[in-house]
Amino acid sequence: MSTPVDPRTTWDLPAPGAMPRTAALEPLVTRVLAPNPSPMTLDGTNTYVVGAPGGGQAVLVDPGPDDPAHLAAVEAALAGRDARCVAVLVTHHHGDHAEAALPWGARFGATVAAADARVAGPGGRVLEPGERLHLAGTAVDVVPTPGHTADHLAFRLESGAVLVGDHVLGRGTSVVTSPEGDVLAYLESLRRVHDLGPSALYCGHGPELTEDPGAVLDFYLAHRAMREEQLLAALREGAATVDELVAVVYAEVPREVWWAAAQSTRATLAKLLAEGAVDGDLDGRVRRA
Numbered sequence: 001m002s003t004p005v006d007p008r009t010t011w012d013l014p015a016p017g018a019m020p021r022t023a024a025l026e027p028l029v030t031r032v033l034a035p036n037p038s039p040m041t042l043d044g045t046n047t048y049v050v051g052a053p054g055g056g057q058a059v060l061v062d063p064g065p066d067d068p069a070h071l072a073a074v075e076a077a078l079a080g081r082d083a084r085c086v087a088v089l090v091t092h093h094h095g096d097h098a099e100a101a102l103p104w105g106a107r108f109g110a111t112v113a114a115a116d117a118r119v120a121g122p123g124g125r126v127l128e129p130g131e132r133l134h135l136a137g138t139a140v141d142v143v144p145t146p147g148h149t150a151d152h153l154a155f156r157l158e159s160g161a162v163l164v165g166d167h168v169l170g171r172g173t174s175v176v177t178s179p180e181g182d183v184l185a186y187l188e189s190l191r192r193v194h195d196l197g198p199s200a201l202y203c204g205h206g207p208e209l210t211e212d213p214g215a216v217l218d219f220y221l222a223h224r225a226m227r228e229e230q231l232l233a234a235l236r237e238g239a240a241t242v243d244e245l246v247a248v249v250y251a252e253v254p255r256e257v258w259w260a261a262a263q264s265t266r267a268t269l270a271k272l273l274a275e276g277a278v279d280g281d282l283d284g285r286v287r288r289a
């Protein structure tokens with residue numbers, strides 16, 4: 001079994017914890033890093049301020065945690081762009097991306113838009129996969145990217161950059177949650193973003209990926225294939241429960257994130273069960289079919 005090489009190991013990316021709080025990424029985009037670092041959120045949640053320069057308007061993508069210091073930093077970024085917030089877009093319902101959506105939408109008098117009606121809230125807008133939004137002097141394409149969660153969206157900008165939320169992370173790999181996530185949908189979503197030929201990936205967590213976004217997507221696809229092979233090999237060697245499989249397949253991963261590894265393992269087993277490669281019970285014992 002060959003281990004795919006992460007192309008980012010040779011890139012010049014900021015070390016963990018060394019990302020600037022606020023960064024202008026391109027004329028359309030300023031990134032503001034929220035102060036919520038953790039093993040799952042890496043450096044913290046990235047909030048993106050997007051709009052045509054000089055137009056006086058901006059959209060927030062993934063406002064993140066409803067934290068006063070983060071709000072102050074986002075308001076400073078808006079002021080720096082001489083823009084008021086006209087809409088709040090959310091990639092998916094997880095709190096580290098969505099918590100501030102409704103309170104900040106109300107504060108700014110801005111529409112909240114997401115795939116999940118609960119995130120968009122009363123008076124919000126439920127986004128349709130494939131639609132094009134005309135906001136803040138620019139066009140934003142809504143790209144369906146289910147997999148990490150069922151409601152996950154990415155947003156493609158006119159520049160060719162894609163805001164990918166938790167579909168792709170700036171460091172390491174993402175989690176396909178269970179039971180909500182879906183490995184087959186996730187793989188399809190990776191190919192969908194690859195097909196867009198993104199000029200950059202602006203991730204929900206970690207640094208922006210500008211050098212060779214396609215190579216990162218190829219690595220993500222190869223990494224998933226490797227995990228599936230490792231699961232099948234571990235089953236062959238006698239591991240039979242989710243916990244036993246995680247201990248073998250994720251041996252090199254810190255134990256504090258094994259709960260997330262267990263979700264990805266369950267999601268991959270669900271795919272293998274559906275394909276008939278495995279049988280048994282996810283809550284009990286599984287074996288190769």
Ligand SMILES: [Zn+2]
Nearest residue numbers: 094096166204
């Ligand atoms: Zn997240």
